[in-house]
Amino acid sequence: MDIKVLGSDRANCAATFALIEEVARDMGVPVTLEKAEDFGALISHGVMSTPGVVVDGRLVHAGSVPSRGRVEGWLERNG
Numbered sequence: 061m062d063i064k065v066l067g068s069d070r071a072n073c074a075a076t077f078a079l080i081e082e083v084a085r086d087m088g089v090p091v092t093l094e095k096a097e098d099f100g101a102l103i104s105h106g107v108m109s110t111p112g113v114v115v116d117g118r119l120v121h122a123g124s125v126p127s128r129g130r131v132e133g134w135l136e137r138n139g
Contacts, residue, residue, distance in 0.1 A: 061091045061135070062117070067110025068097040075125045076111040083131045091135070 063080055067073045077095060084091045096102075105114055109123040115134050 064114040066112035
């Protein structure tokens, strides 16, 4: 599963990245996790406020740090 955290908002993007990393590890779901801070990545996915989260090429969240339950849902459906 490929997951990208989009945005350069240091606090919220870092918190989102760390949360996804932690939940994937706790659930034992292998993921490829990367940060994309360039403007082109935001525009190509239609993200207007950060952080944005893209799972396997599909935007699943934008504008805030997602809840742990929401991240678990992404990993359960896609893992």
